[in-house]
Amino acid sequence: MEKTRVLEIETMSINKQILLELYDRLFEAFGPRRWWPAESRFEVIVGAILTQNTAWRNVEKSIAQLKAKNVLSPESIYNMPVKELAALIRPAGYYNIKAERLKSFMRFLYNGYGGNLNRLLGTEMASLRKELLTVKGVGPETADSIILYAAEQPSFVVDTYTNRILYRHHLIPDDASYDIIRDFFMDRLPQNTALYNEYHALLVYTGKTFCSKTKPKCLQCPLQGLNQ
DNA sequence: CTCCAGGATA
DNA sequence: TATCCCGGAG
Known part of the structure; x- marks a missing residue:
């Protein structure tokens, strides 16, 4: 066997242990x-679309409004005028785009699956x-x-925090793509x-609490010293 | 002012 | 690659 191949396998094994230690x-x-x-x-699906680049607390307000109007269902959103939907989800921000995205998801659900979730x-x-990635407004993380x-x-779900935490612990390069990072986990974890x-x-919680973009709290972080 | 459970577009 | 979408909290 080639020497480079041996090193690859050893690196894979080491990174497996690091990912498990990180989780633990x-x-x-x-x-x-x-x-x-x-x-x-x-x-969950509605929340996943509404929370795109948006704080969760603002999504909660929008979900609450949909529930209050009793329209948190595929058929209601499918049939609702997009302007009315936009008004209800306003607290989530990007409300015009997200209303279109919810509508496009429902059209996808009805056209391809008869509305059967x-x-x-x-x-x-x-x-x-x-299939999901064909829906306009549904990217890899959603x-x-x-x-x-x-x-x-x-x-495995990858987000900005995942990227930042792995990069700061030297597990991935700066410019690693979404799918590379996803594979990094899925190739090494059960x-x-x-x-x-x-x-x-856990990564999201850690990102918010310690691994923020500016002024990270590395000294108090449970991951301090991981992978040097 | 920056940031947030991103994605589409040119 | 940069820009747009956008309210709400810190």
């Missing part, structure tokens, strides 16, 4: 995050991901959030929905 440190420090906070799988979410993971937290299938669920939630 965070879980030990913070415990289970109980994601995704939603009452239904449909609510179970049928969509029951699709095998790789196919489901490709697709993986839907797969992991609504369909409960093991697709394909386990509960693990991916908790892992992403």
Whole structure:
């Protein structure tokens, strides 16, 4: 066997251990995050679209308004005028674009799956991901959030925090793409929905609390010293 | 002022 | 690659 190949395998093995240690440190420090906070799988999907580049607390206001009007359902949103929908989700920001995105998702759901959410979410993971990525307004992070937290299938969710934390611990290069980072986890961790669920939630909590873009609190971070 | 469970467009 | 979308909290 070539020497470079041997080194690749050793690096892979070391990084596996680091990813497990990373998880263990965070879980030990913070415990289970109980994601995704939603009452239904449909609510997860709506939340996943509304939370794009938006603080969750603002999404909660929008979800609450949809519930108050009793329109948090595929058929209601499918049939609702887009302007009316935009007004209801206003607190989430980007409300015109997000209203269009919710509508486009519902058209996708009705056109391809007869409005049957179970049928969509029951699709095998790789196919489901490709399908979701055809929806205008659903990018890789939103697709993986839907797969992991609504369909409960093991697709690792990557976000800005994931990127930053791995980069700061020298596990990925500065310019690593979404799919490279996703594969970095999925090639080294067991394909386990509960693990991916908790892992992403812990990374987000850590990113917010310690690994902020400016003024990170490295000295107090549970990941201090990980991978040198 | 910056930042936030991003994605589309030119 | 840069710009736009946008309210709300710190």
